Amino acid sequence: MNNGRRFLAMLLVLISLTAYGVEMNNLGDYQWKNRVILVQAASETEGAVDSLRDAHAELDDRDIIWFVNTGSGLVSNQARVSDGVANDVNELLAKVRSDERVLLIGKDGGIKSRESSLNLDAIFRRTDAMPMRVREMRTD
Template sequence: MRRFLLASVFCALAGTGTAGAATLDSLQWDYRVIAVFTATASAGQDAADTLEHTAGIAERDIAWFVITPDGTQSNLSTSIDRASLTALHEADGFEAVLVGKDGGVKSRQTDELDVDAFFGEIDTMPMRQREMREK
C-alpha cells in the first residue's frame, strides 16, 4: 500500500498523463470504477449499452469506462488518461475490472460483463453498507 501511495504522489508531482485528463487516482474516494476492456468496437458498444441502461450505477457512485482499440466511452463527462485505465488490464482479450473507492482492485471478470455480480460485491463492502444506512 505504501508503495502504491508513493507511486501515486510521484505521478501527480511529475505531471504524467494527458493534460487536463482525470486519472484513476483522482477518482479515488469519490467513485467506484468499472473498467471494461474489449477487443472490438462492437463488443465495446454492447458493454457501454449495458452499463448505460443498468439501474443502480449512480446510486453506487460508479464511474464506468469501456476501453476498445478505437477509444474509450464513459458515463463521466471528464476525460480520463487512458494509460491509467490500461494499467488495470491483465487478461488477454475481454476483461472487466471493479475498483473500489479506496483505489484497490476488488474483482475481475474474464468471460463476460456481469454487472449484477459486481453490484453484489459492492453491496457487501463496508463503505457501501455505511452509505446504504445513511440514506
Template sequence: MKYIICFFIFSLSIQAKELVMLTDLSPLRWENRIIVVSTINNQDRIFNIFEQHETELNERDIAWFIMQNDTISSNFNGNMTDSLVSNIVKHYKINTQVEQDKVLLIGKDGAIKWTAQHLDLAVLFSEIDAMPMRQAEMRTQ
C-alpha cells in the first residue's frame, strides 16, 4: 500500500509539472539555462542550428525560445500562453523592431549572463561551461 501511495504522489507531481503554462520564464529558474533569440527573419535558420546541437543543449539544461513577431518556437515541452512573447520582451527589454537578431543567455538564477547580435553556439557553450554552476555539474557527470 505504501508503494502505491508513493507512486500516486509521484505521478501527480509529474502531471502537475507538465501542466505548467508559461506566461514568463520564471518557472524555469534553477532548472534551466535559457537562450532567447529575437529575430526578424531568421527563425528557420536558428531553429535548424538548435536542432543540430540538441545533445549539447540538453547536456547544459538549455531551454531555448525563438521569437519572431508574435510567434515563438521552443524546445520547452509544456504549454506557453499567448502573453509569453510580450512578457519576455517587456521583462528583458527586447526591441523587436530592430533589423538584427538579439540573443540572450539567461542563467539558472534568472539573470542575463550574456547578450549578442547573432547566435554563436560555440561562444555560448564556452560562456556556459565557464560558469561555476556548470563547472560543478561537469564534475558530477
C-alpha cells in the first residue's frame, strides 16, 4: 500500500471513529439527527423498556432514540448516556403534567405528542405522517 492510500485509509478510520464516538452532552445534541421518546415510569408505562427493546428495528428505521426514567435510573437504547443528557431528560419529564408520561420529540426538537401511556403503534403512525419522515421514506 503506498503512502497516499495508507493516509486515506487512516483518515477514513478516524472519520468513522469520530462519527460513532461522538458523545451527546445534552438532549439538544439529538436535534436534526434523531426523534426522541421520553418515558416517565408509572403503572401506565410498566413494561416500556421491554416494549421499546422489542421494537428496535422499527425504532432504528425511524431514527428514534428513547429514554425511560424507571424511578431508579435512566434506561436507553444508547450505549452511554451522559450526565448532561440524563439531567435534560429528567428535567423535561419533571416539567410535564402528571398524565403526560410519554413524550415524542421530533427531529426539529419540538414535542409532537404527550401521552399517558406508551403506544408504539400510535407513535409510529404519528411519526410516519411527519413531513420529514415522509421525505425519508421516499428516499429509502
